[in-house]
Amino acid sequence: MSVVRGKPDMSKNKSSESVKVVVRCRPLNRKEESHGPAGGIVQMDVRLGQVILRNPRAPASEPQKTFTFDAVYDGNSKQGDLYDESVRPLIDSVLAGFNGTIFAYGQTGTGKTYTMQGAWMDPEKRGVIPNAFDHIFTHISRSQSDKQYLVRASYLEIYLEEVLDLLDPNHGTARALELRESPESGVYVRDLTSCVCKSIKEIEEVMNVGNQARAVGATDMNEHSSRSHALFLITVECSQPGPDGRKHIRVGRLNLVDLAGSERQAKTGVQGERLKEAAKINLSLSALGNVISALADGRSGHVPYRDSKLTRLLQDSLGGNAKTVMVATLGPAPQHYDETLTTLRYANRAKNIQNQPRVNEDPKDALLREFQMEIARLRAQLHHRKWRSKQKKEQVDGDGWERDGDEESEGEEDEEEGVEKEAEEYVKMEEQRLEREKQDIREDQFMLADEKQRLLGEKERMMGVLRKEQEATEQLTAKYKAMESKLLVGGKNIIDHTNEQQKMLEGKRHEIAEQTRSEREIQQQMLVQDEETVELRETFTSLQQEVEAKTKKLKKLYAKLQCIKAEIQDVNDEHVRSRQELEQTQNELTRELKFKYLIIENFIPPEEKNKIMNRLTFDTEEDQWKFQPLVPAESKSLQMKKRPASAVGYKRPISQYARVAIATGAHSRYRAENIMFLELDMTPPNSASLDRSAESEQKQSLSLDNSPTKDRSVCKSRSWCQTPKSITSSSSNVSLAARHTATPMTAQ
Ligand code: ADP
Ligand code: MG
Numbered sequence: 001m002s003v004v005r006g007k008p009d010m011s012k013n014k015s016s017e018s019v020k021v022v023v024r025c026r027p028l029n030r031k032e033e034s035h036g037p038a039g040g041i042v043q044m045d046v047r048l049g050q051v052i053l054r055n056p057r058a059p060a061s062e063p064q065k066t067f068t069f070d071a072v073y074d075g076n077s078k079q080g081d082l083y084d085e086s087v088r089p090l091i092d093s094v095l096a097g098f099n100g101t102i103f104a105y106g107q108t109g110t111g112k113t114y115t116m117q118g119a120w121m122d123p124e125k126r127g128v129i130p131n132a133f134d135h136i137f138t139h140i141s142r143s144q145s146d147k148q149y150l151v152r153a154s155y156l157e158i159y160l161e162e163v164l165d166l167l168d169p170n171h172g173t174a175r176a177l178e179l180r181e182s183p184e185s186g187v188y189v190r191d192l193t194s195c196v197c198k199s200i201k202e203i204e205e206v207m208n209v210g211n212q213a214r215a216v217g218a219t220d221m222n223e224h225s226s227r228s229h230a231l232f233l234i235t236v237e238c239s240q241p242g243p244d245g246r247k248h249i250r251v252g253r254l255n256l257v258d259l260a261g262s263e264r265q266a267k268t269g270v271q272g273e274r275l276k277e278a279a280k281i282n283l284s285l286s287a288l289g290n291v292i293s294a295l296a297d298g299r300s301g302h303v304p305y306r307d308s309k310l311t312r313l314l315q316d317s318l319g320g321n322a323k324t325v326m327v328a329t330l331g332p333a334p335q336h337y338d339e340t341l342t343t344l345r346y347a348n349r350a351k352n353i354q355n356q357p358r359v360n361e362d363p364k365d366a367l368l369r370e371f372q373m374e375i376a377r378l379r380a381q382l383h384h385r386k387w388r389s390k391q392k393k394e395q396v397d398g399d400g401w402e403r404d405g406d407e408e409s410e411g412e413e414d415e416e417e418g419v420e421k422e423a424e425e426y427v428k429m430e431e432q433r434l435e436r437e438k439q440d441i442r443e444d445q446f447m448l449a450d451e452k453q454r455l456l457g458e459k460e461r462m463m464g465v466l467r468k469e470q471e472a473t474e475q476l477t478a479k480y481k482a483m484e485s486k487l488l489v490g491g492k493n494i495i496d497h498t499n500e501q502q503k504m505l506e507g508k509r510h511e512i513a514e515q516t517r518s519e520r521e522i523q524q525q526m527l528v529q530d531e532e533t534v535e536l537r538e539t540f541t542s543l544q545q546e547v548e549a550k551t552k553k554l555k556k557l558y559a560k561l562q563c564i565k566a567e568i569q570d571v572n573d574e575h576v577r578s579r580q581e582l583e584q585t586q587n588e589l590t591r592e593l594k595f596k597y598l599i600i601e602n603f604i605p606p607e608e609k610n611k612i613m614n615r616l617t618f619d620t621e622e623d624q625w626k627f628q629p630l631v632p633a634e635s636k637s638l639q640m641k642k643r644p645a646s647a648v649g650y651k652r653p654i655s656q657y658a659r660v661a662i663a664t665g666a667h668s669r670y671r672a673e674n675i676m677f678l679e680l681d682m683t684p685p686n687s688a689s690l691d692r693s694a695e696s697e698q699k700q701s702l703s704l705d706n707s708p709t710k711d712r713s714v715c716k717s718r719s720w721c722q723t724p725k726s727i728t729s730s731s732s733n734v735s736l737a738a739r740h741t742a743t744p745m746t747a748q
Contacts, residue, residue: 009299015356015357015358015362016354016355016356016505017323017354017357018351018352018353018355018730019324019325019326019350019351019353019354019355020070020086020090020151020324020325020484021069021070021325021326021328021347021348021350021351022069022070022071022072022073022082022086022325022326022327022328022495023044023051023069023071023072023073023078023327023328023329023344023347024072024073024082024111024115024327024328024329025040025042025044025068025072025073025075025330025331025332026075026110026111026329026331026332027075027076027422028040028075028332029268032332032333034333040332040333041055041332041334041337041340042051042330042332042340043064044072044073044074045072046072046073046074046077046522047519047520047526048520048523048524048527049068049069049070049071049072049520049523050066050067050068050069051066051067051069051072051330051344051552052064052065052066052073053065053066053067053337053340053341053344055337056334056337057337057408060155062566063559063562063563063566064645065341065344065349065563065567067347068524069328069347069348070086070351070517071085071086071517071520075332077126078117078124079124079125079126079128079131080124080131081513082115082128082327083128083131084509084510084512084513084514085516085517086498087102087128087131087325088135088178088510088513090102090325091132091136091254092139093252093323093357094141094234094236094252094253094254095136095236095238096250096252096359096362097250097251097252097314097360098252098322098323098342098357098358098359098360099253099254099255099317099320099321099322099323099357099360100253100254100255100314100322100323100325101118101198101254101256101314101317101322101323101324101325102254102255102256102257102324102326102327102612103256103257103258103259103314103317103324103325103326103327104130104257104258104259104327104328104329104332105262105326105327105328105346105347106183106261106329106330106342106343107261107262107263107329107330107336108223108226108261108263108342109226109261109328109342110330110331111329111331112257112258112259112327113127114127114551115128115327115329116128116129116256116257117129117130117258119132120204128327129207129232129256130204130255132234132254132256133200133204133207134200134524136151136183136234136236136261137151137199137488139381140488140604141668142503144242145489147238147239147489148238148239148240148368148372148487148489149236149237149238149239149368149488149489150235150236150237150249150367150368150371150486150487150488150650151196151197151203151234151236151237151488151531152194152195152196152197152235152237152367153194153197153203153206153207153232153233153234153235154167154189154193154194154232154233155167155206155207155209155230155231155232155233155631156177156189156192156230156231156233157214157217157228157229157230157231158228158229158231158284158309158310158313159217159224159227159228159229159282160280161283161308161309161506162176162309163176163177163178163179163189163190163309163526163624164176164177165177165189165191165193165207166208166210166211166213166214166230167193167195167206167209167213168190168193168213168475169312170717171213171216171217172213172216172217172424173236175189176363177189177191177192177313178190178191178621179309179313179621180621181621182365182636183714184363184364184365185317185363185365186315186316187312187314187315188322189314193382196486198485198486198488199581207232207693210230210232214228214230214379217420223323226260227260227261228260228262228399229257229258229259229260229284229310230257230258231256231257231313231742232255232256232257232744233252233253233254233255233256234254234256234294235251235252235253235254235367236251236252236253236254237250237251237252237366237367238250238251238252238368241370243386247372248361248366248620249361249362249363249366249369250359250360250361250362251360251363251366251368251448252360252417253360255313255317255322256312257314259285260282260284260285262285262339262342262343262346263339270271271498274652276327279438280672283308284305284308284309284310284311284332285310286310286578287304287308287310287311287372288308288310288314288531289346290304290307290347290355290550291303291304291305291307291311291314291317291318291319292349292350293349295318295319295352295354296349296350296351296352298352303319307421318353318543319353319354319356320355320356320748321355321356321357321358322355322357324353324355326347326350328343328347329343329345329704330343330344330426341570342574344636345574346572355403368487368735369485371483371487371489374483375480375483375484375487376479378476378479378483379480381476381556382473382476382477382480384472385469385472385476385641387565389426389427389469389473391532392426397493408517414442419537427466427469427470430466431463431466434459434462434463434466437459438456438459438460441455441456441459441558449743456504471571497736500697524581543712557748559744581644595657612627615627615628616628617629628676643669645745657670658670
């Protein structure tokens with residue numbers, strides 16, 4: 001099932017912008033250098049933003065393929081260049097409240113992970129994600145002090161079409177998460193762990209935890225990491241007072257995506273179960289391809305977002321309200337020509353996707369708002385508590401309420417400090433007073449001992465109340481402080497390298513990046529215009545010259561025609577190939593289906609089958625068939641409400657006879673509770689067999705056993721109502737092993 005969307009608006013209206021596509025080619029690695037013929041097949045014109053691809057199998061006369069992108073980065077490019085030029089503007093938009101997505105697409109081993117994460121330790125080699133952390137927190141520390149920020153991070157992966165939480169401590173054993181959709185925040189993952197981060201260090205920690213979980217998965221399953229998509233999500237909420245005096249919240253969501261390797265699984269020649277698995281692994285990627293094609297094509301109104309988890313999660317990023325940058329990664333080795341060409345085609349298509357980015361202003365589900373409200377509530381509570389203590393102190397002091405008037409005119413901060421101090425003083429004074437009074441009572445010789453004891457007890461109780469109160473206040477204060485510290489306030493120096501020089505340097509770098517970009521754009525435009533206008537300006541002095549010029553032009557056009565013909569042929573071939581793959585998968589699935597039907601028809605009774613069929617429902621949210629629960633949810637609660645009359649006051653229904661038997665304490669059989677003896681067994685652990693029936697084992701047990709109380713202790717831990725049956729040697733070993741490790745375990 002898929003979503004039918006309105007036809008994407010291809011006209012460049014004000015609010016729409018296209019997906020930015022940049023291409024990066026990594027240098028030849030050592031193995032490739034020693035392997036094939038010298039040199040790569042990818043040439044890059046960084047100035048023009050062009051990639052020129054040479055087909056290593058084609059004759060030299062065949063024209064090379066040229067693709068133009070928003071920017072290209074060759075093997076010598078630095079991580080910082082890519083970030084400053086292509087990523088920085090996007091992160092700035094996220095900080096302003098837009099949704100943003102960066103995804104790396106390409107064959108395994110071409111540098112997707114290198115581009116997104118890079119080498120952490122080396123500042124030169126840090127990838128997009130760590131650079132984005134720096135960028136976000138530096139921005140917050142430099143912003144005005146009336147802004148409040150809340151930064152959250154989540155990390156998930158999609159493996160075998162299942163969404164897994166990488167921050168879940170039980171990752172690996174935990175259930176897959178579900179996708180949900182809300183009109184407010186679009187598609188989201190239910191129950192996904194989200195960590196509030198207060199600094200670069202904290203968010204890096206989150207990233208490391210997730211990476212470790214991913215790495216463990218990778219060792220469990222060969223090649224897991226290059227077959228799973230990893231999504232790191234950062235939400236930045238910012239509250240700022242608007243002109244109307246009210247605080248307005250903007251929420252920017254950033255998706256940083258490291259996709260699985262795009263190479264064809266079928267090429268590896270797998271079949272049967274493996275092929276099905278491969279089809280599932282690549283389902284997300286082929287769905288992504290289909291979505292890109294549908295959006296880029298612009299003619300089909302139907303965009304198959306719902307075909308996979310990945311495309312559903314990226315729905316906003318492709319043709320939606322987000323700003324998107326795609327980094328296509330290439331390898332220069334000749335043996336990967338086909339994959340490189342496919343990647344370039346994908347990237348080329350993605351350029352045509354139009355998004356309509358907009359700022360998320362005051363969304364209902366902003367967590368920042370909740371935090372602010374909770375902080376205000378705690379603050380009020382704390383204030384009230386301290387105010388009460390202060391008033392009590394004033395009553396003790398005897399100077400009553402007179403001073404209230406002048407204090408209210410003081411600043412709120414000062415007043416709060418005053419209240420806090422007085423509250424503390426009050427507690428101290430009260431303690432001293434109670435101590436003094438206790439002393440007095442002890443020294444009073446005329447008082448009776450009983451009376452003394454009673455009064456001392458009373459004072460002790462009052463001290464206890466006072467302490468409890470103070471403890472509660474302290475707890476409240478701690479909670480308040482913890483909550484408040486999560487909100488980051490602009491203008492505070494949370495990063496130590498924010499000096500002016502650095503700021504200027506960054507500004508300059510930004511400017512240069514901006515200039516390079518606009519230069520490239522102008523160059524690209526010029527190139528297009530040149531081709532169109534050159535013949536208009538030409539004037540011919542002689543017929544001969546005209547013939548020459550026209551022949552040249554004809555040749556050029558002919559070459560272009562050949563290029564396009566070749567392109568058509570290529571696309572057709574690719575289409576046929578993918579069609580064959582799909583047919584193969586379909587055949588496999590049909591066979592499987594027939595087999596299952598065969599089993600159902602021949603081995604499952606029709607009534608059982610009908611029962612199961614009747615319980616099946618289609619969950620449109622999840623896009624799956626599901627079983628209805630045997631007992632409907634609402635009737636379950638009704639059933640549970642009424643307790644049988646004979647069970648009122650007891651844990652379970654009980655007969656009249658048993659009730660009398662309990663009252664008279666006749667036989668413990670009728671006890672409703674504590675039917676097991678649960679005293680702690682203090683005998684030293686042993687590991688002998690308990691089997692009485694087997695003679696030989698008993699002998700062994702006697703030789704090992706030096707505890708005469710052993711049998712009793714085992715009986716103790718068993719319910720008395722079980723008939724004492726002979727314990728088999730294996731079960732006794734197990735129970736003894738359990739006792740061996742932890743004696744109290746047997747009492748559970
Ligand atoms: P992928 O995630 O696409 O499978 P990786 O990011 O793991 O690929 O990169 C494979 C190898 O190539 C790594 O050892 C990485 O260090 C190296 N590499 C990738 N891109 C570059 C680059 N631009 N410059 C230098 N080395 C690179
Ligand atoms: Mg990778």
